[in-house]
Amino acid sequence: GENVEQHPSTLSVQEGDSAVIKCTYSDSASNYFPWYKQELGKGPQLIIDIRSNVGEKKDQRIAVTLNKTAKHFSLHITETQPEDSAVYFCAPPHGTSYGKLTFGQGTILTVHP
Amino acid sequence: DTGVSQNPRHKITKRGQNVTFRCDPISEHNRLYWYRQTLGQGPEFLTYFQNEAQLEKSRLLSDRFSAERPKGSFSTLEIQRTEQGDSAMYLCASSSVGRAGNTIYFGEGSWLTVV
Numbered sequence: 001g002e003n004v005e006q007h008p009s010t011l012s013v014q015e016g017d018s019a020v021i022k023c024t025y026s027d028s029a030s031n032y033f034p035w036y037k038q039e040l041g042k043g044p045q046l047i048i049d050i051r052s053n054v055g056e057k058k059d060q061r062i063a064v065t066l067n068k069t070a071k072h073f074s075l076h077i078t079e080t081q082p083e084d085s086a087v088y089f090c091a092p093p094h095g096t097s098y099g100k101l102t103f104g105q106g107t108i109l110t111v112h113p
Numbered sequence: 114d115t116g117v118s119q120n121p122r123h124k125i126t127k128r129g130q131n132v133t134f135r136c137d138p139i140s141e142h143n144r145l146y147w148y149r150q151t152l153g154q155g156p157e158f159l160t161y162f163q164n165e166a167q168l169e170k171s172r173l174l175s176d177r178f179s180a181e182r183p184k185g186s187f188s189t190l191e192i193q194r195t196e197q198g199d200s201a202m203y204l205c206a207s208s209s210v211g212r213a214g215n216t217i218y219f220g221e222g223s224w225l226t227v228v
Contacts, residue, residue, distance in 0.1 A: 034216070043117075043204055043219040044156065089155050099144055099208065100169065101217065103155030 002027045002094045006104030013080055014112050021107045023090030024072040030092045033066055033073045034101070038087045047088075048075070080111045115139070117220035119205050125226045126195055133191045134223045138207030145188050146217065147180055148204040149173065156204055156219075162188060163210065195227045 003026035013019050023033075031052035036044035050057045050064045050073065057064050063076040073092075077084055087108050091101040118137040126132050138145045144163050148156035159178070160170045164185040174180075177195075182188040192199055202222040208215045 032215075036219075043221045046216060046218065049216065091155070099146055099161050099215065099217065100158050101148075101156075103157070106153075106155050 002030070002092060002102040004090065004092060004102050004104045006090055006107055008107060009105060010108045010110070012110045012112065015080060015082060017080055017111075019075075019077045019080055019084070019109055019111075021075045021088055021090070021109075022072055023074065023092070023104055024070075025090075025092045025102075026071065027092070027094060028071065030094075032093055033064065034091050035064060035075045036089045036091055036103075038089065038106075040086075044089060044091075077109075080109075082111050082113050085109055085111045117205055117207050117218055119203075119220040119223050121223060122221065123224045123226075125228060128197060128227055129194055131191060131193045132195060132225060133189050134203055134205075134225075136188045136190070136205030136207075136220060138187070138205070139209075139218060142207035142209045142218075143185070144208045144210055144215070145182055146206040146208075147188070147190050148206065148219075150202045150204055150222070151200075159190075192225070195225075197227045200225055200227045 005024045034049035037047045038044045048062050048064050061078045066073040087106045090104045094100040146161040147159040150156040159174050162182040177193045180190045204222045206217045206219040208217045
C-alpha cells in the first residue's frame with residue numbers, strides 16, 4: 001500500500017511568516033496530490049491539489065510544488081494569518097485510485113498574532 | 114451546492130448497542146466514501162460506492178460494520194454491537210468521476226463515543 005510521511009508534525013510561526021510542509025509518498029503510480037486543512041471538530045477541507053503533469057500550482061497565498069522523481073510534494077503558505085492555524089494533511093491516493101486517499105499523519109500549524 | 118451532509122453529528126451509545134449514520138453526498142456525485150478518524154490521526158479509508166455498487170472495502174471494516182447506498186444517492190453506515198474501540202469520527206465524502214479529476218469533498222463528520 002501507499003506509505004505517506006509528512007513533516008514537520010508541528011509548526012509554529014509568527015503572523016506574516018511563511019510555512020512549508022513536506023509530504024513524501026511511496027507509490028510511483030500516484031498522479032494526484034491534494035492537501036487538506038482540518039479545523040477542530042470539522043471535516044477535512046480541500047485547499048489545493050495538483051496533478052502529475054504540472055510541477056507547481058498557486059492559489060493566492062497557497063502553493064503546492066511536486067517533485068515526482070523524489071516522490072515528494074510540498075505545501076507553501078505565505079503571509080500566514082491566525083486563521084491559517086489548523087491541522088494540514090497531505091493525502092495522495094493509492095496508485096491511480098483517486099478515491100482511496102492515504103492521509104499523512106498531519107501537521108499542526110499554529111500562527112501567532 | 115450544499116456540500117456533503119452527515120447526521121447525526123454526535124452520538125453517544127452504550128457498548129453493545131447498534132448505531133447508524135447517514136450521509137447525503139453532493140448532488141450528482143456518483144462516488145461516495147466512508148473514512149474513520151481517531152484523535153490525533155489522519156482519516157483512514159473504510160469503503161466506497163460508485164452509484165449503488167460497493168466497490169471496495171478496507172480490512173478495517175469488520176463484519177460488525179455494514180454500509181449501503183440503496184438508490185445511489187444517500188448512504189448509511191451501521192455499526193452493530195459497538196465496542197469502545199469504535200469511538201471515532203466517521204467521515205463521509207463524495208466525488209464525481211470524470212469531473213474536476215475526481216476531487217473528493219468531505220462532510221463535517223459524525224462523532225461516535227461508545228461508553
